[in-house]
Amino acid sequence: MNAPGNNQMIAPKIHKQLVNACAVETTNTILADLGDRWFTLLLDEARDCSVKEQMEVVIRYVNKYGEVIERFMAVVHVATTTTACLKEAIDSLFAKYGLSVARLRGQGYDGASNMSGEFNGLKSLIMEKKSVIDIILQEMDSRFSETTTDLLINMSCLDPRNSFSRFDAQKLVRLAHFYEDDFSWNERMLVEQELETYIDDVRSDEWFEGISDLGALAKKMIETMKNRVFPLVYRMIELALLLLVATATVERVFSAMNIVKTDLRNKIGDEWMNDSLAVYIEKDVFNTVDNELILQSFSEHGVSKNAIVTSRPPLHD
Template structure:
């Protein structure tokens, strides 16, 4: 297809839009799959020019309309396949995905979830997730960004958070919770990130990740008994011995396979998904979830008294929760809808309102007890609230039945309770995704490129709702282009 002045401005623009749209579709596919774009050799004589060029080539071969505007049929100075163009389109995808999240958040309160990990190029990366309750009463946790931090001091992390908040138009004043894994630079009582944020906003209450706390408690309980210590030492020795030699690992695997076959033949065990299947051995760690839990459950039978175990667990749990956090959690538990709201206690819930004085005016704190009494009589007599088993379901049911408007103060309490994070699993999953996007073979990927790729890859459900036109218009406005792209009305 030859381009000339006689082709007309409209025809050129139509071809340009088709070309950009086709390239964007290819980029969408690669981003959603977490695949690399570039190839080792992208020259025209290469047998494999990389995922982006090869997929675009395949797409044009299957679709004549695409073939007419890309490759050899595109102007030599406007093929739109340069690495810079790819990065700009990816950035436009990430920005519009983030904007969709921010639009959903609106001016609501939110909670901050953070964690740090090193990537494969030995860079310290901080993953940032926000938690909020949307207009339907649903608890939403959204990945916002991964930020490279030069040091992991609380001051450096706080500076990175301030910069990120400024970029996205978020305010520390809207924070109503913080959730970290308990590292001293995060949760330190005096100089930790938690404390630095609470100096600006005392209502950004911190909750230590429950999963990590439980794991650390189990570790302490396990170490308190010699039987458990000996067992863990034996397991560790088996792992070290088998993992250091392929032959030993194969021998151990074969012995276990033969034993399981005999048991299956005798009908002593059953097979199926998750039943008596091969698994890998891993070294236990103090903060690796579940590494001690199953062991403790079995070794517990060796202990002279189960009461001893329970006492140690209770002592450890008490020592890991501050008095403020304990009181807060006790008060929140009174909102529990299970067993016809059996834990309801109006006096404790009134105290809950005093935890958030900025969110309940003096008059509202005076009226909240009366509203609570009316609320509990109403929901206990409403069959639509029967069988609700958790606070999240209660919030959604309040929205569905419009009782959030009838009991606005109670719903505000429910919303604040839901904002408190109980685990940092969402942040942990960010690092799992990071290991897919940034591998040993892609260890030179830049921080911005990785972040943009992760935003789209992790938030596929949001990205899939973003219209191509929004992305194209953002891309077009990034800089002056050879071709103009008029808006579709």
């Protein structure tokens, strides 16, 4: 550069390109961690301060350490909230990030109950009360289909609390039949035998004493390599963890959107808002991205790497 002192990199176009480069590499890091694993989508919709309908997309998956991960993927402006419009937006998003529908599992339940069996217990309790609480029971029955209820009850048999006291091999065999695409016919024939061996093994293993939730069980399976000894059981655990039962992550996305797009910045474009949200919400992932990757992505916009200031955009809590 002939006049490096004038290279302040303060043009709005440069700002947007730099934020986009940061967002792209942050998302690429998330997709690399996802790999070819199963995932579920958590979707919700809200209007921003400029009264535009925005659909938030969050993915949920179990990483290689057995940890349940929820990551922001995108905020997408949708013209309407009809099923066809939302499906088109999701299809476009899948094509953009190279995600396969074959790896998509489960479905989201806005405000659903705990997966570990409390739903069935609560329903039984309500049935004992009668009177006005019958209305609540009717509402729960309308929200949860018979199939969904059976799915939740069967999954509760994986609960590790109290020395796996809820374990029921027959119900878990039925659970495998809920996921016919993920368990071959031969595997469904072998799963009962593996379940019987698994429960004897973990009940006698001191490493599994005191585990109180399914997430901790998955991590302990990975640590002790029992996921390789009992692959069919671990697959059930993984599928159970993918079942979405809350929308807290999406609600946090809404809060972040209101921080990034305010009344004073109500003309911010959809792409710039999405890029800003990706970096802001997933700041822990962004902080792990190597600067060189961001520089390479930024240089693809036609800006020389020698002209790039390597300091990252500031992140505000």
